[in-house]
Amino acid sequence: MWIERRKTKTIYVGDVPIGEKHPIVVQSMTNTFTENIGDTVSQIKELEKVGCEIIRVAVPTKKATENIKDIKSKITIPLIADIHFDYKLAILSMEMGADGIRINPGNIGSREKVKEIIKAAREHNIPIRIGVNTGSLPKEILSKYTHPTAEAVAETALNYMKFFEDEDFTNMKFSLKGSDIKTTIISNEIFAKKNRYPIHIGITEAGTVLSGAVKSATGIGILLYKGIGDTLRVSLSSHPKIEIKVAFKMLSSMELRKVGVDIISCPTCGRCVVNLPKLALEVEDALEHIKAPVTVAVMGCAVNGPGEAAFADTGIAATNETFLLFSRGKIIGKYAEKEAMSKLIKEVERIAVEKSNNIY
Numbered sequence: 001m002w003i004e005r006r007k008t009k010t011i012y013v014g015d016v017p018i019g020e021k022h023p024i025v026v027q028s029m030t031n032t033f034t035e036n037i038g039d040t041v042s043q044i045k046e047l048e049k050v051g052c053e054i055i056r057v058a059v060p061t062k063k064a065t066e067n068i069k070d071i072k073s074k075i076t077i078p079l080i081a082d083i084h085f086d087y088k089l090a091i092l093s094m095e096m097g098a099d100g101i102r103i104n105p106g107n108i109g110s111r112e113k114v115k116e117i118i119k120a121a122r123e124h125n126i127p128i129r130i131g132v133n134t135g136s137l138p139k140e141i142l143s144k145y146t147h148p149t150a151e152a153v154a155e156t157a158l159n160y161m162k163f164f165e166d167e168d169f170t171n172m173k174f175s176l177k178g179s180d181i182k183t184t185i186i187s188n189e190i191f192a193k194k195n196r197y198p199i200h201i202g203i204t205e206a207g208t209v210l211s212g213a214v215k216s217a218t219g220i221g222i223l224l225y226k227g228i229g230d231t232l233r234v235s236l237s238s239h240p241k242i243e244i245k246v247a248f249k250m251l252s253s254m255e256l257r258k259v260g261v262d263i264i265s266c267p268t269c270g271r272c273v274v275n276l277p278k279l280a281l282e283v284e285d286a287l288e289h290i291k292a293p294v295t296v297a298v299m300g301c302a303v304n305g306p307g308e309a310a311f312a313d314t315g316i317a318a319t320n321e322t323f324l325l326f327s328r329g330k331i332i333g334k335y336a337e338k339e340a341m342s343k344l345i346k347e348v349e350r351i352a353v354e355k356s357n358n359i360y
């Protein structure tokens, strides 16, 4: 592997291992009201379909927290309860079967209340994600650094680490987030050098799909290149399904995970006589169910298309009225648009089965 991952211990969220010896885990967060079981379960099921490996839900109320049990019985991936302010909801979440909890010890109220959470997590053998961000640093840290610097974020996380260790609790991972990419990267770098706990990475409140994906790819990409990150969430103001797609694209473009179909489509030029962006999207949607790593090209012309996409497993290239279907660099047929699309889907499914069976 061209990237050397930081050495970290393994923790388990449900049956999903998180740590340097395991694939980087992709997670997301529901944006439904957890009080509404039906909406929340149906969104989690959509996310499971596109490969989400851990789901986090907000539990701002007693009702939402009590619903964890019901929600868990209807989904297959581990569930993390996201708690702010109320330590009793953290404890109740664990009693309701949450596989992990996420807290910011700084907003729980007192050290005694955090100790109660630790005690319950130990009893239930549940990992805690300790989240630190620039918006909620302790007063003493803020007066030391005068404003929320990367050093301030890292020192806060290290202080929490020591507090939890002093309570004899080590089943934890950390997330350090700044309001900008620079603070996030530097704080994670400082923190990462001083311990072996897994780190959850992400760029908080990254924005809408385009700007959020770009900011996330930049920030998360740099951290991953530095070997930091055992699990990640891409945060977007959009359907969380998109977060999962962007996360896997990011990991697969960095050769850290190979999951699902990678569409290669050309930018088009004066040779292209079809609506290529539309076709590429249709192919992407139709192949959402494929989990094996298959590279699929959708090219705008037959002159350069197959050559430009020679590395793809299969693909189509438009000619004036027909499409060439190619596989493993060879042309295997010539069809009108509708038939070309259905033949391409079948060819991808065939290759996916081969890859899943490790035939080559």
Ligand code: SF4
Binding pocket: 266, 267, 268, 269, 270, 271, 272, 299, 300, 301, 302, 303, 304, 305, 308
């Ligand atoms: S594949 Fe053809 S249409 Fe697409 S950019 Fe290349 S030359 Fe242009």
